[in-house]
Amino acid sequence: MSDNYRNRSIIIRYVYIIAVVLLIVRLATIQLFNSKYAQLGDAQALRNVTLYPSRGYIYDRNENLIVYNEAVFDLMIVPNETLRYIGDGKYEEMNDTALLCRKLGISNEEYNERYKKACNYSHVAASIFMSQIPSEEYASWQGDLHKFKGFYVMRRTLRSYTKPVGAHLLGYVGEVSQKDMEADSYYKMGDYKGLSGLELYYEKQLRGIKGKQVMHVDVHSRTIGPYKNGMLDSVPVEGSNLYTSIDLDLQEYVEKLMANKRGAVVAIEPATGEVLAMMSAPTYDPNLLVGRKFSENYSRLHRDINKPLFNRAVLGTYPPGSTFKVAQALTALQLGVIGPGFGAVCTKNPVGCHNHPSAMSVQEGIKMSCNPYFYQVYRRVILQGKYHNEHEDSKYGLMLWHDYMLRFGFGQRLDIDLPSVMKGSIPDSSTYNYWYKNSWSFSNFYSNSIGQGEVLLVPLQMANLACCVANRGYYITPHIVRFLGNDSVKYRYPKYCEKHEVGIDKKYFDIAVAGMYDVVHTAGGTARKARVEGLDICGKTGTAENKANGIKRSDHSAFIAFAPRDNPKIALVVYVENAAGGGGSWAAPIAGLIIEKYLTGKVSRPEFESMYMNINPCQPVLPPKK
Amino acid sequence: MRTTVEYKKIDYTTIVLYAAIVIFGWVNIYAACYNESHSAVFDFGVQHGRQLIWVFIAAFFALFIMFIEPRHISNLSYLIYGIAVFLLVLTLAVGKATNGGLSWIEVGSVKIQPSEFSKFATALALAKLVSGHDFDIKKKRSWWFIALLIGLPVGLIFLQHDVGSALVFLAFLIPFYRFGLTPLVFTVGIAAVVLFILSIAVTTKFWLIFALLVLIVLYLFVWIGRPTLKHYIYALVVFVGCTAFVISVDYMFGLLEEHQQNRVLVMLDPAHDPRGVGYNVTQSKIAIGSGGFSGKGFLRGTLTKANFVPEQETDFIFCTVGEEWGFVGGALLLLAYLWLLYRLVTMAERQASVFGKFYGYSVSAILFFHLVVNIGMVLGWMPVIGIPLPFFSYGGSSLLAFTVLLFIFIRQDASSTSLF
Known part of the structure; x- marks a missing residue:
């Protein structure tokens, strides 16, 4: 071929x-x-089983447990595993559903509804059939669980409280949002995280580190076994505990006293800056924001016009009223614009006043809380005669004053270990430039002198002022957590050991302390109701004018105090909203009771206590504007 | 005249390549079916155990063929062809339906697939026809015979709804090409396939036809330069033909069954029908892609082990190779096939007889077609046509038929007078 x-x-x-x-x-x-395929492959053949660490516990200053975890159980279902093939393309239910319904306490219709919901999610993958079953309830039918094919339980933990107190400072825990998951890849759908208070501030320490177990699954999501013999697995690391400075008994007592009122109490150990008690009234039972009833309770609390979810102690900005006068006297003495013997006649002008003899010294000025006296003091601070032009002179004085106010911790966020804190307001020249276009002077803002006008503080800052005086010249940033860690290792933040000097001589503080002692103890003092037999409590009242929606409301009742006079153990503020009668009539007696309880451990005047505990002096809040 | 096997002339390279592919194939079937409860090699209740029996049967047949006088095989070609066609007819009569096709005959507990055996039977018959002294590829009469020999099994296989196996007979174009078939067949064929796919892929046919017109005008005035009347007539015929083809594609596509249409659409866009036909291809690519350079290791494939890839021990067996042995394993396997194909061409070229040469080219062409379509399908380049990977996929009929196909040629080669 x-x-x-x-x-x-x-x-x-x-x-x-x-x-x-x-x-x-x-x-x-x-x-x-092309790495896409490899990733897709891992995603569908491997299942990461998350091992949740136990969230850290929270203790009080005497190592009494406040917050712990309680196990609850999610009943899971895999719909296809509840069925048996009976040939001819048909399946039959294997379980005694009537028995299961009885055990779970649900009706047959509800069972079918939940079953349908699970089927809508997936026939072959597990989903939650019933969530957060309390452990006692679970224990009652745990023995029968094996009878129900396709059902199993998954253990989760929920926060639990030894006493229903401290809601605002502890905060609550809830499911993570889409935003949380985007911000931090640690969180996965359905995880819990702290959403407010200490739970949020110390979230990273409390949550611990999740462990994981990598399981090999088949096309029907059934587990085949551990992947690579558990080489990639890790054990969970438990969260750190918080050892707080809260005195649980005191906290409970404060909450009892403030029940049915509106306002805030912050009590601090002045030498260390440790918060002993902090409450915002009205408050709520922290158990309400746990578990199955979370959303229902949350929306109810959220709608309440008294704002029980709002932590007034650090977020409520209030005029401090006359409590502010202590800082004014100290500033003026340090600047040398007045001497300890500075006197002023009470003319009730240009600021009004109550009837009292004229104050002839700083000590008397504080004791009687004379408004015209502090008008004169403030005038000397602001108008020092450095410039002929009154505007320039006011500007110079205001700047100096503003600087001193900041040293007390006013007008700035105190770096307490809570996630959100307001800084209040201490005006400076930019405030008045904005309003008066460079043509302002002392006459525009003299009401600052008596803690009104543009001055606003949060209760925490008022308590901090009490600490500065108690310490005669410094404060340590208030904080709630003393130590983090566990039984064997504890650590603390160095920022909570630093002293912040106010920059005012101790001798001036002694004068202020003497005045504050007289407020409680001598005739003509404004807070005689704070007096407790045998305790040398020093304090200063405040009666703050205020408006809401442009309508004048009853005065707020404020009182700052510390005790004992030497080596003070407690400094505090009590602030009661719209309580007619002034600082001496409500805040002062409540403060006296708190101090007595803390220093002596008992209450010597039960009738006095029950009166202030049971009466609600607060004018009701205005309904929200339509 | 009686000749014995001339051992020195047996092409051992081919046998070693064959054995290597068969063994590696079985190892991968074992891996694809492996789980802790079926780890025994000789468990005949599972696929890898049954395949092991078929490997021994195939080896026995291979050995048996080595002792047959090649002359007898050549003489029996038409008879073998006849038996194969008879079996195909029998399948239609008593066959078992699987996967929408009727391609199995059950003999006791053993299922055989006659379409697999029809390939080498047809190869033998065609080789016999071409080697006849009165055969001339340029005569029309010869083409009637060829059409009959190919058309009969193809028609019967089509009736079994086994489109993949029927398409395999296109492989005979290669030996015919070697024997003088005009390459125009390939040009027209490729052009038709390209036009077909383009017509389905584009939404407005107008632009496709317009592009054709531009191409033809360019051809006339740029390529030819000064076209004559004959060129114009040719150009017009081609243009009208193509336009008619493009317009009728929708109609032709409609003739395909829905699952076949889907397979074509999935090839064009894997996202089409991701849970249905697209699922196989996507899962197959994921499994292979997850193997990376060196693979996850023997029995360590997470996806094949978890049954994510359907048909993973038969048509999609290459996924296991890709996942567990990685690019290294996959590429080496493909190179082994290439070596075998190349070797077969060399062997075919040294055949003194037309029968041997044609049969040799047929063997290489059938293996080539299977290789390209199967791997192309697994890698997402070809529509999902269910044809096995030769010597490798699970399936007794296919292993035995390919073994017989190959060893008839090895035997033929061993007694042929070398040209070199």
């Missing part, structure tokens, strides 16, 4: 070579140059 086509043998060989080379190139693009 003549062969004219021998060269075609070469062509065929080339075709074979090119085809196979192209397949190898295609193989390389899939296997070597």
Whole structure:
């Protein structure tokens, strides 16, 4: 046979070579140059089982437990595993559903509804059939669980409280949002995290580190076994405990006293800056924001016009009223614009006053809380005569004053270990420039002198003022947590050991302390109701005018105090909203009771106590504007 | 005349390549079916155990063929062809339906797939026809015979709804090409396939036709330069033909069954029908892609082990290779196939007889077609046509038929007078 086509043998060989080379190139693009496939592969064949660490506990200053975890159980269902194949493409239910309904305390219709919901999610993958079953309830039918094919339980933990107190400072825990998951890849759908208070501030320490177990699953999501013999697995690391400075008994007592009122109490150990008690009234039982009833309770609390979810102690900005006068006297003495013997006649002008003899010294000024006296003091601070132009002179004085106010911790966020804190307001020249266009002077803002006008503080700052005086010249940033860690290792933040000097001599503080002692103890003092037999309580009242929606409301009743006079153990503020009668009539007696309880451990005047505990002096809040 | 096997002339390279592929194939079937409860190699209740039996049967047949006088095989070609066609007819009569096709005959507990055996039977018959002294590829009469020999099994296989196996007969274009078939067939064929796919892929046919017109005008005035009347007529015929083809594609596509249409659409866009036909291809690519460069290791494939890839021990067996042995394993396997194909062409070229040469090219062409379509499908380049990877996929009929196909040629080669 003549062969004219021998060269075609070469062509065929080339075709074979090119085809196979192209397949190898295609193989390389899939296997070597495209990580998408590898990731998709892992995602569907491996299932990461998360091992949740126990969330850290929270203790009080005497290591009494406040917050702990309680196990609850989610009943899980895999719908297909509840069925048995009976041939001919048909399935039958294997479980005694009537028994299961009885055990769970649900009706047959509810069972079917939940079953349908699970099927809508997936027939082969597990989903929650009933969530957060309390452990006692679970224990009652745990023994029967094996009878129900396709059901199993998953353990979760919920926060639990030894006493229903401290809601605002402890905060609450809830499910993470989409935003949380985007911000921190640690969180996965359905995880819990702290959403407010200490739970949020110390979230990273409390939550611990999740462990994981990598399981190999098949196409039906059934577990085949541990992947790589558990080589990639990790054990969970438990969260740190919080050892707080809260005195649980005191906290409970404060909450009892403030029940049915509106306002805030902050009590601090002045030498250390440790918060002993902090409450915002009205408050709520922290158990309400746990578990199955969370959303229902949350929305109810959220709608309440008394704002029980709002932590007034650090977020409520109030005019401090006359409590502010202590800081004014100290500033003026340090600046040298008045001497300890500075006197002023009470003219009830240009600021009004109550009836009292004229104050002839700083000590008397504080004791009687004379408004015109502090008008004169403030005038000397602001108008020092450095400039002939009154505006320039006011500007100079205001700047100096503003600087001193900041040293007390006013007008700035105190770095307490809570997630959100307001800074209040201490006006400076930009405030008045904005309003009066460079043509303002002392006459525009003299009401600052008596803690009104543009001055606003949060109760925490008022308590901090009491600390500054108690310490005669410094404060330590208030904080709630003393130590973090566990039984074997504890650590603390260095920022909560630093002293912040106010920069005012101790001798001036002694004068202020003497005045504050007289407020409680001598005739003509404004807070005689704070007096407790045998305790040398020093304090200063405040009666703050205020408006809501442009309508004048009853005065707020404020009182700052510390005790004992030497080596004070407690400094505090009591602030009661819209309580007619002034600082001496409500805040002062409540403060006296708190101090007595803390220093002596008992209450010597039960009738006095029950009166202030049971009466609600607060004018009701205005309904929200339509 | 009676010849014995001339051991020195047996092409051992081919046998070693064959054995290597078969063994590696079985290892991967074992891996694809492996789980802790079925780890025994000789468990005949599972696929890898049954495949092991088929490996021994195939080896026995291979050995048996080595002792047959090649002359007898050549003489029996038409008879073998006849038996194969008979079996196909029998399948239609008593066959078992699987996967929407009727391609199995059950003999006791053993299922055989006659379409697999029809490939080498047809190869033998065609080789016999071409080697006849009155055969001339340029005569029309010869083409009637060829069409009959190919058309009969293809028609019967089509009736079994086994489109993949029927398409395999396209592989015979390669030996015919070697024997003088005009390459125009390939040009027209490739052009038709490209036009077909383009017509389905584009939404407005107008632009496709417009592009064709531009191409033809360019051809006339740029390529030819000064076209004659004959060129114009050719150009017009081609243009009208193509336009008619493009317009009728929708109609032709409609003739396909829905699952076949889906397979074509999935090839064009894997996202089409991701849970149905697209699922196989996507899962297959994921499994292979997850193997990376060096693979996850023997029995460590997470996806194949978890049954994510359907048909993973038969048509999609290459996924296991890709996942567990990685690019290294996959590429080496493809190179082994290439070596075998190349070797077969060399062997075919050294055949003194037309029968041997044609049969040799047929063997290489059938293996080549299977390789390209199967791997192309697994890698997402070809529509999902269910044809096995030769010597490798699970399935007794396919392993035995390919073994017989190959060893008839090895035997033929061993007694042929070398041209070199």
